[in-house]
Amino acid sequence: MGRRLGIATAIVAAALGTTVVADTLSEFKSSLTGFYCVGDEIGVEAFLFGEISGELRVFVPASGLDIAVEETSSGFRIVFAEGVAFLTENDDGWLFHASTERGPIQATCQHLGEVPASIADSIVTTFEEFSTSEIESIELRLNEALNDREQVQSQLKNSLEKIKSFELERDATTKALKLTISDQEATIAEARQVASRMKLILDEIDESETLAGNALLKSIRSKLLVLAMELDPSIEVPIEFIGYQPVASQLSMCWNVGSLSTDALRTTVKLEVEMYSNTMPRPGTVHMIGSSGSNESATLQAFEAARRAIIRCGVGGFDLPEDQYERWEKLIVTFGPEGVFVE
Known part of the structure; x- marks a missing residue:
C-alpha cells in the first residue's frame, strides 16, 4: 500500500473548518516537540507541539492546521468537532489513536525530540514537497482507475450488445419455429384430407367385385391402407x-x-x-x-x-x-x- 498524507488532517479540517498559514510557526516559542506518525488510515503525518500566547497547540505541517490541545500525564489530548484524538506514550513508543464518526484511526509515532523553530520552515517545505509528490501519485492512480473504469464500461457495453444480438437471434429463431409448427400443422391437416379421400377409394374397392381373386389389386389396397394410416392414425382399419x-x-x-x-x-x-x-x-x-x-x-x-x-x-x-x-x-x-x- 502506498503512503498517504493528510487523511487524519482532512478529517480534522472537515470538523473544524480552520486552517492557518505556515508563518504560524513564527508565533511558537523557540522550540517545538515533534512527532512523525505512520498508519493505514492517516498514511504519513507530522505533528509539532508548542505554545502560543501561553496556550499549548499542535501544528500539522502537511496542511497547516493549528489546533488547541491538552497535555495529559501520558501525552496529549486533541479535541475537535468530529471526535477526540490522543497521542500517548507506552512501553512500545508513541501511539496516535482517534475516535471519529467515520471510525477509529490508529498510527504508530516516532518522537523527534525538540525541534528548533528556526528549522520548522524547512520541515514544512519537506512535507509540502512530499505531499506534492504523493498527490501526483494519487492522481496517477486515480487516472489509472478511471481508465480501468472506462475499459469495464466498454466491456459491459460489448456484453450488452452481444446479449441484445442474442435476443434478436432468439426472437428470430422462435418466430421461424412458430412458422415451422404452423406449416407442420397445415401439412398434417392436408395429409388427413388426403387420407380421408384415400379411405373413400379403398371403401369403393372393398365393395367392388373386381377385388375378388385379384392379388395385385389386394396388394395395392393393402399398401394404400398402410399409407392412409401413416397420414392419419385416426383412420379405422x-x-x-x-x-x-x-x-x-x-x-x-x-x-x-x-x-x-x-x-x-x-x-x-x-x-x-x-x-x-x-x-x-x-x-x-x-x-x-x-x-x-x-x-x-x-x-x-x-x-x-x-x-x-x-x-x-x-x-x-x-x-x-x-x-x-x-x-x-x-x-x-x-x-x-x-x-x-x-x-
Missing part, C-alpha cells in the same frame, strides 16, 4: 387387415425367392392352409387352389417355395389374434411378383 398384414410380412421373410427360376419368379400361386388355434399351420393341409404361370414346371417350383415358407414361418406360430380364431381358421395366401398377400 378393418380387423382382417390388422390381423393378416403381420402374417404377410412374416411369410415374405421366409419366402426364398433366390431358389426360383426366372419363370417361377413370374408365376403367381394361391395356397390354402388350415390353422391350429395356437396360430400354427397344419402342414398336411397346405395345397394350391390357383395359379398363373408360363409352364407347369415353373408353377410347381413356385408352389414348393411358397409351401416351405408357410411351414417354416409357422413353426413358431403366426402373429394372429388368438381370440378371433373363427376368422383365420383357414388362410388363403398368394405368392407372386407383387409380393405376399393373406386373406
Whole structure:
C-alpha cells in the first residue's frame, strides 16, 4: 500500500473548518516537540507541539492546521468537532489513536525530540514537497482507475450488445419455429384430407367385385391402407387387415425367392392352409387352389417355395389374434411378383 498524507488532517479540517498559514510557526516559542506518525488510515503525518500566547497547540505541517490541545500525564489530548484524538506514550513508543464518526484511526509515532523553530520552515517545505509528490501519485492512480473504469464500461457495453444480438437471434429463431409448427400443422391437416379421400377409394374397392381373386389389386389396397394410416392414425382399419398384414410380412421373410427360376419368379400361386388355434399351420393341409404361370414346371417350383415358407414361418406360430380364431381358421395366401398377400 502506498503512503498517504493528510487523511487524519482532512478529517480534522472537515470538523473544524480552520486552517492557518505556515508563518504560524513564527508565533511558537523557540522550540517545538515533534512527532512523525505512520498508519493505514492517516498514511504519513507530522505533528509539532508548542505554545502560543501561553496556550499549548499542535501544528500539522502537511496542511497547516493549528489546533488547541491538552497535555495529559501520558501525552496529549486533541479535541475537535468530529471526535477526540490522543497521542500517548507506552512501553512500545508513541501511539496516535482517534475516535471519529467515520471510525477509529490508529498510527504508530516516532518522537523527534525538540525541534528548533528556526528549522520548522524547512520541515514544512519537506512535507509540502512530499505531499506534492504523493498527490501526483494519487492522481496517477486515480487516472489509472478511471481508465480501468472506462475499459469495464466498454466491456459491459460489448456484453450488452452481444446479449441484445442474442435476443434478436432468439426472437428470430422462435418466430421461424412458430412458422415451422404452423406449416407442420397445415401439412398434417392436408395429409388427413388426403387420407380421408384415400379411405373413400379403398371403401369403393372393398365393395367392388373386381377385388375378388385379384392379388395385385389386394396388394395395392393393402399398401394404400398402410399409407392412409401413416397420414392419419385416426383412420379405422378393418380387423382382417390388422390381423393378416403381420402374417404377410412374416411369410415374405421366409419366402426364398433366390431358389426360383426366372419363370417361377413370374408365376403367381394361391395356397390354402388350415390353422391350429395356437396360430400354427397344419402342414398336411397346405395345397394350391390357383395359379398363373408360363409352364407347369415353373408353377410347381413356385408352389414348393411358397409351401416351405408357410411351414417354416409357422413353426413358431403366426402373429394372429388368438381370440378371433373363427376368422383365420383357414388362410388363403398368394405368392407372386407383387409380393405376399393373406386373406
